[in-house]
Amino acid sequence: MTVAIKFKRTPLALILGAGLFTGVLTAAEPEQPPFTPAQEARIGEVAKAYLLAHPEVLVDVSRALQARVQEKQQEAMTVAVLHHQNALLNDSGTPSYGPADAKVAFIEFFDYQCSVCARQAPVIESLMKANPQVRYVFKEWPIFAQRWEASLTAAKTGLQVWQQKGADAYLAYHNALYATGHNEGQLTQSDITRAAAQAGKLKGKSDDMLKVLSRTDALAQTLGLRGTPGMIVMPVSGATVGNVTVIPGGADQATLQAAIDRAADAENTDRQGHRVLR
Numbered sequence: 001m002t003v004a005i006k007f008k009r010t011p012l013a014l015i016l017g018a019g020l021f022t023g024v025l026t027a028a029e030p031e032q033p034p035f036t037p038a039q040e041a042r043i044g045e046v047a048k049a050y051l052l053a054h055p056e057v058l059v060d061v062s063r064a065l066q067a068r069v070q071e072k073q074q075e076a077m078t079v080a081v082l083h084h085q086n087a088l089l090n091d092s093g094t095p096s097y098g099p100a101d102a103k104v105a106f107i108e109f110f111d112y113q114c115s116v117c118a119r120q121a122p123v124i125e126s127l128m129k130a131n132p133q134v135r136y137v138f139k140e141w142p143i144f145a146q147r148w149e150a151s152l153t154a155a156k157t158g159l160q161v162w163q164q165k166g167a168d169a170y171l172a173y174h175n176a177l178y179a180t181g182h183n184e185g186q187l188t189q190s191d192i193t194r195a196a197a198q199a200g201k202l203k204g205k206s207d208d209m210l211k212v213l214s215r216t217d218a219l220a221q222t223l224g225l226r227g228t229p230g231m232i233v234m235p236v237s238g239a240t241v242g243n244v245t246v247i248p249g250g251a252d253q254a255t256l257q258a259a260i261d262r263a264a265d266a267e268n269t270d271r272q273g274h275r276v277l278r
Contacts (some may be wrong), residue, residue, distance in 0.1 A: 060228035077224045077246045081232055082239055087219050089137065089236060093212035095162035095170045097128070102236060104263045108135040108254070109220050109230040112177050113144040113187055116250050117229045120197060121178035123253050130253075134234070140217050143228055147218040150187040155213060156206035157192050159201045163209075169199035209242055233259035235266035 035043065049056060088107055108124065110117040128136055140159060145152035151200060162170040176195035182188065196202060220230065223246075231247040231250065233256065243266040245259035 007201075017027035025108050029128070046195055067223055069186065072248060073224065073248075075241075077248070078241055078244050079112045080223045081234065081244050081246060084219060084222060084243070085118055085234075085239060087215070088234075091212070091215065093159065093163070093209075093224055094216070095138040095140070095167070095174075097138075097167045102133060103266075104131075104134045105137055105236050106131075106134050106260065107232040107234070108140060109139040109216070109225055109228055111142050111144050111228045112158075113142075113148050113183050113185065113213075114228040115183045116182070118178055118183045120229050120231075120250050120254065121175070121258070122253075125175060127253055127260075129254050134260060138170070139218050139220070140213060141220055141228060141230075142213065148187070150185075150189065150192065152209040152213075153189065154187060154192050155204070156209040157196050157202075159209035159212055160202045160204070160206050161196055164202055167198040172198050218221065221245040231256070233263050235263045238265075238266045240266070 006120075020069070074224070089105055108120075110120075112118075124136075128134075132254075140155040142151040142155040158170065158177075159172055161173045170265075173195045176198060180187065180191045180195075182191055199223060220261070223230070225248060227248070229250060231251065232244070233247075234244040242261050245262060247255070
């Protein structure tokens with residue numbers, strides 16, 4: 001997704017540069033423009049010629065701007081996480097797996113029809129085996145529901161399995177759906193039925209789960225997530241800007257492990273993430 005941002009242009013660098021040649025203006029001297037119209041025109045010509053001869057400069061500038069925008073977005077999302085910790089960690093309608101007294105939580109916003117989520121699933125499964133001390137929170141976020149009905153059906157069924165059959169049954173259902181390899185519109189009702197059948201017969205209507213999905217959608221929007229997967233690693237208590245990691249997209253196991261280690265070491269870091277000697 002391309003983000004368009006408008007910057008207000010302030011000719012501070014030009015003013016400072018001109019001061020090197022014109023000297024310090026006194027109160028009695030009227031302020032003069034840094035360049036004459038002819039000089040400005042010539043500067044424009046030189047700049048244009050240079051950029052045409054070195055277009056790679058524009059690529060570098062574009063990358064730097066994009067990196068800066070992403071950094072600002074990351075900072076904003078991290079602050080939002082700190083403001084909504086209870087909704088992230090303590091929604092009883094949200095599936096979770098792991099010890100109740102875990103010190104670190106791994107939270108994923110996902111859609112069963114998302115191809116990136118599908119590639120992320122085995123990575124997270126491996127991460128869970130390596131870190132059984134972490135609590136994993138699964139935020140069903142069917143963002144492709146308008147395109148593919150199975151997106152919504154799978155999410156609602158998953159919440160039913162969680163509420164009626166518990167954590168083990170939910171995790172088995174979750175992994176079984178991804179194991180089909182069916183995403184981007186390929187997931188079928190038969191896939192969902194077979195995966196849910198492992199947990200046994202479900203009671204009631206899956207539409208009862210819409211309130212939970214609505215809460216999750218509102219939370220994702222508030223956090224600034226723009227798509228799936230969206231992953232958050234944070235300490236269950238003592239979360240700060242320095243020990244919370246927000247990953248809007250996929251990541252390898254090493255990156256996720258580093259985030260878990262950072263969150264686990266929360267008591268030994270300050271608010272900016274710097275290590276504190278005790």
